[in-house]
Amino acid sequence: MTEPPAPSLDDLPAAVPARSRWSRLPLIWMLPAVVILAGAFVVVREKLAQGTSIEILFQNAEDLEANKTKIRYKEVEIGDVRDIHVSKDRKGVVVTAMIHRDASEYLVEDTRFWVVRPRVSAAGVTGLGTLVSGAYISVDVGKSASPSEHFVGLEVPPIVTSDLPGRQFMVHADDLGSLDIGSLVFYRHITAGQVVGYALDPGGAGVTLTIFVNAPFDRYVTGGTRFWQASGIDMSINSDGIRLRTESLTSILQGGVAFQALPGSAMTEAPRDTRFTLYPDEERAMRPTETEIRTFVMYFNGSLRGLSPGAPVELHGIGVGEVKSVDVEYDRDAGTLRFPVLVDIYPQRIRGHKARGAQPPAKDDPETSSRRLVDSLVARGLRAELKSGNLLTGQKYVELDMHAEAPAEKVWWADQPWVFPTVSNGLDEFQDSMGSIARKLNKVPFDQISYRLLSTMTSLEQTLKSTDQLMRHVDGSVAPQVEATLTEAQAALKNAKELLAQDAPLQSDLGPTLLQLSRAAKAVTALVDYLERHPESLLRGKPGDSP
Amino acid sequence: MSNPATGRSLGLLLCLDCRATVRGAKAAHSHCPRCHARLHERKPHSLIVTTVLVVCAALLYIPANVLPVMNTRTIFDDERDTIMSGVLVLLQSGSWPIALLVFVASIVVPLLKILALGVLLYSAWRPSPHRRLQRSELYRMVEFIGRWSMLDIYAISLLATLVQVQSFASVIVGWGAWAFAAVVVLTLLAARTFDERLLWDTPQHD
Amino acid sequence: MPVIVCPACDLAHRLTTAPASGRGQCARCRAPLQRRENASIDSAIALAVCALVLLLLSNAYPLVAMQVNGSSRDTTLIGAAVGLYAQGFKSLAALVFLTTVVAPLLQIVSLLYVLIPLRGGRRAFGRNTVLRMLTRVRPWSFMEVFMLGALVALVRLSNFAHIAAGIALWSCALLMLCLSALTSITSTEQLWRWVEESRE
Numbered sequence: 001m002t003e004p005p006a007p008s009l010d011d012l013p014a015a016v017p018a019r020s021r022w023s024r025l026p027l028i029w030m031l032p033a034v035v036i037l038a039g040a041f042v043v044v045r046e047k048l049a050q051g052t053s054i055e056i057l058f059q060n061a062e063d064l065e066a067n068k069t070k071i072r073y074k075e076v077e078i079g080d081v082r083d084i085h086v087s088k089d090r091k092g093v094v095v096t097a098m099i100h101r102d103a104s105e106y107l108v109e110d111t112r113f114w115v116v117r118p119r120v121s122a123a124g125v126t127g128l129g130t131l132v133s134g135a136y137i138s139v140d141v142g143k144s145a146s147p148s149e150h151f152v153g154l155e156v157p158p159i160v161t162s163d164l165p166g167r168q169f170m171v172h173a174d175d176l177g178s179l180d181i182g183s184l185v186f187y188r189h190i191t192a193g194q195v196v197g198y199a200l201d202p203g204g205a206g207v208t209l210t211i212f213v214n215a216p217f218d219r220y221v222t223g224g225t226r227f228w229q230a231s232g233i234d235m236s237i238n239s240d241g242i243r244l245r246t247e248s249l250t251s252i253l254q255g256g257v258a259f260q261a262l263p264g265s266a267m268t269e270a271p272r273d274t275r276f277t278l279y280p281d282e283e284r285a286m287r288p289t290e291t292e293i294r295t296f297v298m299y300f301n302g303s304l305r306g307l308s309p310g311a312p313v314e315l316h317g318i319g320v321g322e323v324k325s326v327d328v329e330y331d332r333d334a335g336t337l338r339f340p341v342l343v344d345i346y347p348q349r350i351r352g353h354k355a356r357g358a359q360p361p362a363k364d365d366p367e368t369s370s371r372r373l374v375d376s377l378v379a380r381g382l383r384a385e386l387k388s389g390n391l392l393t394g395q396k397y398v399e400l401d402m403h404a405e406a407p408a409e410k411v412w413w414a415d416q417p418w419v420f421p422t423v424s425n426g427l428d429e430f431q432d433s434m435g436s437i438a439r440k441l442n443k444v445p446f447d448q449i450s451y452r453l454l455s456t457m458t459s460l461e462q463t464l465k466s467t468d469q470l471m472r473h474v475d476g477s478v479a480p481q482v483e484a485t486l487t488e489a490q491a492a493l494k495n496a497k498e499l500l501a502q503d504a505p506l507q508s509d510l511g512p513t514l515l516q517l518s519r520a521a522k523a524v525t526a527l528v529d530y531l532e533r534h535p536e537s538l539l540r541g542k543p544g545d546s547p
Numbered sequence: 548m549s550n551p552a553t554g555r556s557l558g559l560l561l562c563l564d565c566r567a568t569v570r571g572a573k574a575a576h577s578h579c580p581r582c583h584a585r586l587h588e589r590k591p592h593s594l595i596v597t598t599v600l601v602v603c604a605a606l607l608y609i610p611a612n613v614l615p616v617m618n619t620r621t622i623f624d625d626e627r628d629t630i631m632s633g634v635l636v637l638l639q640s641g642s643w644p645i646a647l648l649v650f651v652a653s654i655v656v657p658l659l660k661i662l663a664l665g666v667l668l669y670s671a672w673r674p675s676p677h678r679r680l681q682r683s684e685l686y687r688m689v690e691f692i693g694r695w696s697m698l699d700i701y702a703i704s705l706l707a708t709l710v711q712v713q714s715f716a717s718v719i720v721g722w723g724a725w726a727f728a729a730v731v732v733l734t735l736l737a738a739r740t741f742d743e744r745l746l747w748d749t750p751q752h753d
Numbered sequence: 754m755p756v757i758v759c760p761a762c763d764l765a766h767r768l769t770t771a772p773a774s775g776r777g778q779c780a781r782c783r784a785p786l787q788r789r790e791n792a793s794i795d796s797a798i799a800l801a802v803c804a805l806v807l808l809l810l811s812n813a814y815p816l817v818a819m820q821v822n823g824s825s826r827d828t829t830l831i832g833a834a835v836g837l838y839a840q841g842f843k844s845l846a847a848l849v850f851l852t853t854v855v856a857p858l859l860q861i862v863s864l865l866y867v868l869i870p871l872r873g874g875r876r877a878f879g880r881n882t883v884l885r886m887l888t889r890v891r892p893w894s895f896m897e898v899f900m901l902g903a904l905v906a907l908v909r910l911s912n913f914a915h916i917a918a919g920i921a922l923w924s925c926a927l928l929m930l931c932l933s934a935l936t937s938i939t940s941t942e943q944l945w946r947w948v949e950e951s952r953e
Binding site: 552553554555563566567581582583584640645648652679680687694697698701703704705706707708710719720724739743744747748 | 909
């Protein structure tokens with residue numbers, strides 16, 4: 001290795017003039033660069049903060065204005081309407097709105113939009129504030145997880161928003177009745193919710209109402225809860241008389257649904273969307289469910305007029321069944337018409353009442369035990385009887401009673417349907433005829449009769465007077481120029497009487513007739529008088545004489 | 548003292564569009580060799596046009612201050628604001644610097660401009676060698692401050708656009724604003740058509 | 754001998770080759786004369802680009818937003834003119850539109866149109882016309898007046914509404930600064946001087 005030669009100073013490199021690419025770029029260009037960067041930053045940030053553009057379909061754009069109408073959730077602005085145009089199919093308007101970025105998570109499939117504007121309805125006035133601030137679009141955020149950007153706006157505000165505590169249930173009814181969206185739901189006469197929707201069942205066989213029960217009332221909706229129509233005024237006329245019931249003033253106007261748990265039913269809360277049945281009234285709703293039903297057919301001799309399905313079957317006044325149907329049947333062999341009355345008997349009730357006694361219920365199966373029960377009762381003379389519950393309305397019911405004297409009968413369990421023995425006693429028919437008499441009497445216009453009677457009396461008096469005048473004429477012709485004073489007239493009447501007395505046929509006719517008439521008038525007056533004071537006697541007769 | 552050498556005396560023309568000095572172009576239809584703009588020794592019909600504009604501005608100044616520039620409609624009342632009452636509103640609300648600004652820009656400046664232009668026109672019609680420097684500086688002041696009168700127009704336009712709360716409050720522009728804007732534009736035009744060289748065209752005596 | 758004439762009093766001056774600070778004035782009427790800014794075409798272009806970006810921002814975003822009983826309204830720069838137009842004051846709307854949108858835009862765009870080719874020593878088509886137009890349009894660009902007007906409006910509104918300044922308000926303020934700087938370094942004389950220089 002040789003030593004490297006010492007470097008000479010001449011070989012040292014000179015500094016090269018700095019040749020930077022950047023030196024050619026004046027500092028002034030930093031300025032637009034910074035501005036452009038800042039501008040781009042602002043644009044990007046705004047674009048991000050701008051949020052989501054959504055489209056809402058409404059029927060019309062009433063009260064909506066582009067760039068003016070806001071979208072609010074719980075009265076907090078979350079966006080605004082950017083554009084409004086008629087939809088392509090011209091069936092509505094498409095409202096394009098921009099929702100703020102932080103609210104874009106609200107945009108899920110079941111989120112609902114509606115326009116808040118002043119509204120007047122039976123339930124009250126809402127949206128008055130928008131008179132001043134202008135209409136806006138309100139939002140009810142849905143619970144779905146799938147996001148959406150196209151919505152169909154509601155034309156009417158939803159009654160319950162999804163964040164309202166409570167539960168929704170389905171109630172099936174035969175018809176809608178006087179119910180509507182917004183009808184109230186009552187629990188023990190307290191407003192507990194609202195009807196939020198209804199839909200005709202597929203096939204059109206009924207209506208399913210969607211009702212929303214607010215918390216805390218929703219926990220009173222249990223598996224054993226019954227719903228019934230509490231709409232308006234419930235007036236029922238049955239064999240018990242007239243009943244008038246109403247839930248509240250609002251329910252008269254708007255219709256309503258009431259609910260209550262059956263006494264003794266399980267208190268487990270019903271889950272959301274449980275289906276219930278809507279009963280027409282409270283009575284039917286609260287009727288205990290019969291686990292055991294025996295259907296019998298009964299043939300009555302008397303008229304079935306006034307016996308309608310639903311009429312009670314009573315055992316000494318205790319309901320043990322219900323009339324299911326009343327029919328006509330032609331007996332081909334006998335060539336006669338028969339009128340089968342199909343009756344549901346609930347043997348459990350009889351047993352239940354019996355259970356109160358000392359002996360414990362039989363331990364065998366309910367079928368045989370109920371048969372044995374019926375058999376033993378029929379053997380001891382239990383018969384069905386048609387009775388009038390209410391003479392005025394003519395409603396009838398089936399009464400089960402012991403008739404020891406009745407010919408022995410037996411239920412033939414082998415034949416379906418089972419025929420329950422009946423009796424038709426005279427009292428029944430008598431009652432019937434009494435009922436019809438009373439009905440006819442009821443139709444007699446006593447007021448008019450008494451009035452007519454009165455006018456008859458006056459005309460009779462006038463007739464008498466004219467007869468008197470006639471007599472006077474006659475008298476005049478016999479003894480002319482009799483002065484017309486009252487005493488003389490009376491005298492003339494006496495004369496006339498005397499004259500009449502001589503006239504035997506007239507005397508004998510007129511005298512008793514007048515007497516009878518006056519008696520009849522007295523009697524009628526007394527009757528009217530009595531009826532006025534005791535109208536019930538028309539039905540029940542005078543106290544003392546039992547029917 | 549002899550007359551100073553002016554462009555006119557030397558036969559030099561100044562192109563007002565590109566500030567080029569053009570030599571010896573006396574012809575009526577000469578063009579600037581640099582920017583091809585029409586050349587004039589003085590702005591054509593400067594005095595007549597400026598006078599007409601100033602008179603119009605002075606006439607419009609009256610409705611501009613009398614008519615409301617802005618109607619503020621609320622549910623409760625309908626408030627008509629002239630320029631002056633607008634200033635008073637600002638004063639009452641406590642923002643006196645802004646009130647002063649608006650007062651100067653909207654009332655003092657247009658009035659000053661009209662008066663100053665009047666003085667300048669008078670001295671241009673009857674050129675006098677006295678106080679020419681002051682007049683020239685007056686003209687430059689007019690040119691400088693003139694644009695600030697537009698301030699109120701912008702304020703009103705923003706208010707009218709912003710305050711449109713449905714049926715609660717709305718600001719409607721009044722015809723006073725139109726007249727006021729016309730005053731401002733006319734005085735601006737007058738200042739531009741006025742040729743300040745006219746002030747110096749008389750022989751110098753001092 | 755190069756001669757320059759005072760545009761304000763017609764006094765003829767000798768054209769000095771290099772005024773020290775570039776700030777001369779007329780010997781008689783004290784009008785600014787023969788001003789030479791220490792600015793390059795580059796800085797003019799840079800400022801013009803800034804101004805263009807700011808102008809676009811100012812027009813794209815709301816200037817101010819007002820909130821009254823929960824509802825808010827905002828307006829853009831153009832919105833002010835549109836509001837006037839909507840109320841039937843079309844000439845007034847046109848005036849506002851021209852002075853706040855059109856004039857600044859024309860000023861910036863025409864400057865860029867002329868200066869960018871000029872920097873490369875080329876000549877833009879119709880340069881003379883554009884430059885003449887620029888000279889005439891520039892006095893009608895009222896950006897700074899508009900800013901002050903917006904301030905007045907905000908003060909008046911703040912008495913009964915909540916006012917929020919928008920992005921455009923800030924960009925407008927910057928635009929105002931940018932434009933005044935741009936105007937001062939691109940005086941008519943300076944522009945033509947650049948044109949002359951590029952010819953040599």
